[in-house]
Amino acid sequence: MSAQKSSPGARLLRAVIPASCRNRIGTQAAALEQRLRKLGSLRGMMLVLLAVMLFVAMDTTTKLLVVHYPVSVVMWLRFIVHVGLLCAVLLPRYGVAVIKTSRLRVHILRGTLLIASSFFFATALRYLPLPEVSSITFISPILVTLLAVRLLGEKVELGRWIAIGCSFGAVLLIIRPGSAVFSWAALLPLLTATLFAVYQVMTRRLTGVENPVSLIFYPGLVGLVLYGIGFMTEPQIPSDPWHLVLIFIGGILSVASHLTLIKAFQYAPASQLAPFTYAQLVWVVVAGYLVFGHLPDGLTLVGITILIASGVYCADRQRRVERAERSRTG
Numbered sequence: 001m002s003a004q005k006s007s008p009g010a011r012l013l014r015a016v017i018p019a020s021c022r023n024r025i026g027t028q029a030a031a032l033e034q035r036l037r038k039l040g041s042l043r044g045m046m047l048v049l050l051a052v053m054l055f056v057a058m059d060t061t062t063k064l065l066v067v068h069y070p071v072s073v074v075m076w077l078r079f080i081v082h083v084g085l086l087c088a089v090l091l092p093r094y095g096v097a098v099i100k101t102s103r104l105r106v107h108i109l110r111g112t113l114l115i116a117s118s119f120f121f122a123t124a125l126r127y128l129p130l131p132e133v134s135s136i137t138f139i140s141p142i143l144v145t146l147l148a149v150r151l152l153g154e155k156v157e158l159g160r161w162i163a164i165g166c167s168f169g170a171v172l173l174i175i176r177p178g179s180a181v182f183s184w185a186a187l188l189p190l191l192t193a194t195l196f197a198v199y200q201v202m203t204r205r206l207t208g209v210e211n212p213v214s215l216i217f218y219p220g221l222v223g224l225v226l227y228g229i230g231f232m233t234e235p236q237i238p239s240d241p242w243h244l245v246l247i248f249i250g251g252i253l254s255v256a257s258h259l260t261l262i263k264a265f266q267y268a269p270a271s272q273l274a275p276f277t278y279a280q281l282v283w284v285v286v287a288g289y290l291v292f293g294h295l296p297d298g299l300t301l302v303g304i305t306i307l308i309a310s311g312v313y314c315a316d317r318q319r320r321v322e323r324a325e326r327s328r329t330g
Contacts, residue, residue: 044268045276047260052280054257059134060287061250063125065243071122072230074247077238079224081251086220089255090213098217101210110202111222117195118223124188129294134284135174135304136189141274141311142167143197160317163310170310173303216258274315278308 065074090098101107124133142164175186206215238244264273281304288294296304 041268041272044264044266044273047264047267048273048276049279051257051260051264052277053283054253054260056134056280056283056287058250058253058257059121059125059130059284060291061246061253062122063130063292065238065246065250066122066126068240068243069236069238070230070234071119071126072227072234073236073238074250075118075122075223076227076231077247078251078254079220079227081248082254083220083224085251085255086217089259090217094211094213097211098213101214101218103206103210106202106206107210107214107218108222110199110206111219112226113195113199113202114219115223115226117192117199120188120195121192124185124192127183127185128189129288129296130292131281131284131288131294131296131304132174132186132300133189135281135300135307136171136186137193137196138278138281138307138311139167139171139190140193140196140200141314143193144200145314147197147201157317160314163313163317166306167310170303170306173306174300176299212262216262274318275312278311278315281308 062074087098121133121137145160145164171190175190177186203215238247285296285301285304288296
């Protein structure tokens with residue numbers, strides 16, 4: 001089969017530019033592309049670190065408020081701010097695409113799972129320190145792996161199974177069932193993690209099928225409705241102006257953290273950025289000490305360290321698996 005004829009412009013460039021120069025230009029272009037890819041990954045990493053800091057700040061405002069008001073009151077008022085800001089940011093740019101979907105029931109179920117998860121998380125913050133609650137909920141990525149094996153047919157190698165076992169052991173170190181430090185409230189973050197894991201699996205099934213904008217908007221809308229029903233059962237408007245400011249700040253942080261995380265994923269794949277989300281466990285310890293004067297005990301810190309190590313290992317293995325699959329498919 002004869003080679004395809006090149007254009008006159010290409011033949012002119014080959015005649016004018018020596019082969020050595022063309023090769024050098026190609027090498028420099030490839031190096032530039034590699035540097036730009038690394039720069040994108042660095043931006044993604046920095047944005048993830050910023051996003052988890054915003055999440056911790058939002059959780060801190062939640063803990064400051066739920067000791068004074070019912071969870072449904074705090075969360076409904078926050079979701080008013082959350083949905084209002086989403087409408088201000090998304091509607092001018094995307095219009096009706098924000099709510100356009102052929103899977104409304106799935107969106108409602110997915111949003112309900114997230115709202116139930118956030119309710120149990122906020123309730124746990126009323127009774128337990130921030131670092132312990134956040135650490136226990138970080139077993140959620142491990143639960144996602146288990147659900148992905150069962151529901152999505154994904155395969156998990158021995159190393160990740162060991163890491164999963166270590167993660168469950170780490171949670172036991174933190175909650176210590178049967179000991180004096182254990183309380184029923186320690187079960188709430190476990191329930192939070194389970195519901196959030198199912199939510200994430202549903203999100204993975206919808207990714208690439210549904211508009212990403214609707215995936216952001218519908219959980220907020222469902223939260224506004226469900227927490228609004230809860231608010232009507234025990235209506236209470238904070239009288240302290242500082243508490244109202246905290247609610248408004250929490251709504252801003254909620255939107256900012258999610259949008260920052262989405263922006264990070266535009267610069268680098270999720271599998272590459274996942275290990276950096278575990279920096280959140282460091283920030284919650286810092287916030288717990290600076291804001292509430294609480295420092296986890298030795299066993300809890302060991303459990304948190306094991307959770308971080310296991311989670312980073314699983315995320316790194318997933319990244320390697322995805323990279324190998326991309327190499328095989330060309």
